[in-house]
Amino acid sequence: SGGGAMAAAGAAEDGDEGDGDATEAEEEEEEEEDSDEESAEGSESEESEEASEDESEEASEDEEEEDEEESEEEEEESEEEEEVAPKKKEKPKRRNVLPESKRPKLQHCLKLLKQLMAEPNAEPFLAPVDAEALGLTDYHKRVKHPMDLGTIMDVLSGAKIVGWGNIKYGSPLDFKRDVQLVWSNCRLYNDTPGDAWIREMCEKCEELFDRLW
Numbered sequence: 001s002g003g004g005a006m007a008a009a010g011a012a013e014d015g016d017e018g019d020g021d022a023t024e025a026e027e028e029e030e031e032e033e034d035s036d037e038e039s040a041e042g043s044e045s046e047e048s049e050e051a052s053e054d055e056s057e058e059a060s061e062d063e064e065e066e067d068e069e070e071s072e073e074e075e076e077e078s079e080e081e082e083e084v085a086p087k088k089k090e091k092p093k094r095r096n097v098l099p100e101s102k103r104p105k106l107q108h109c110l111k112l113l114k115q116l117m118a119e120p121n122a123e124p125f126l127a128p129v130d131a132e133a134l135g136l137t138d139y140h141k142r143v144k145h146p147m148d149l150g151t152i153m154d155v156l157s158g159a160k161i162v163g164w165g166n167i168k169y170g171s172p173l174d175f176k177r178d179v180q181l182v183w184s185n186c187r188l189y190n191d192t193p194g195d196a197w198i199r200e201m202c203e204k205c206e207e208l209f210d211r212l213w
Contacts, residue, residue, distance in 0.1 A: 106164050109175045110156040112212045116179075117149050119208055121201040125182050126150050136189075143189055147181040179209060 116122060127150045131139035140146070152175065159167045169175045186202040 106156065106159065106167070106169060106172060106175065109169075109172050110153075110159075112209075113149065113153055113156060113175075113179075115212055116205065116209055117153065119205060121204045122149060124198055124201060125186070125205065139189060143185050145181060145185070147178050147185060149179070149182060152178050152182075176213065 117126060125148055128146060128148050129136070129139060129143075131137070155168045156175070169178075183202050183206045187199060190198050190202075
């Protein structure tokens with residue numbers, strides 16, 4: 001009976017040892033499973049991070065492409081607008097026009113002409129050229145439109161009788177053109193070296209007229 005009890009006790013100890021070994025094995029398996037799960041979760045998280053990075057890169061590339069397309073479209077639109085937009089017409093430059101009250105009048109021209117005719121150098125131009133008396137047989141062939149200061153004075157003086165609106169000159173510029181015709185006729189006919197004296201008188205009269213004008 002004593003030997004049987006010892007055998008039973010040994011068996012119980014062996015059973016306890018077997019149970020402990022089984023428990024340790026189970027714990028090791030659970031630890032391995034946990035580590036496998038953790039590694040799996042880690043790999044999944046890494047994959048998800050990589051996927052998110054890829055998605056963000058693709059999204060940024062798409063945004064860059066969209067921005068480039070928008071900028072190209074804006075440039076094309078601006079170029080089209082420049083082509084379509086009509087060119088602004090340049091405003092014509094305004095000429096310096098004197099007001100009516102300060103513009104020269106025919107009455108002023110009469111006063112100016114009297115001053116000009118009082119100039120000593122104006123003597124050769126006070127009356128029409130008497131071509132026959134001076135023996136200038138070719139004068140009227142060369143000078144198609146004779147003019148002198150005396151004839152211009154007769155026109156202006158006639159305004160006192162017929163009125164300023166009924167004389168040959170409609171404006172002071174008409175008067176000025178006839179005075180300039182006197183100078184141009186003088187230069188046209190007196191073109192030889194021996195005629196220098198009358199050309200000088202003509203130039204002095206012209207300078208005086210321009211100052212008075």
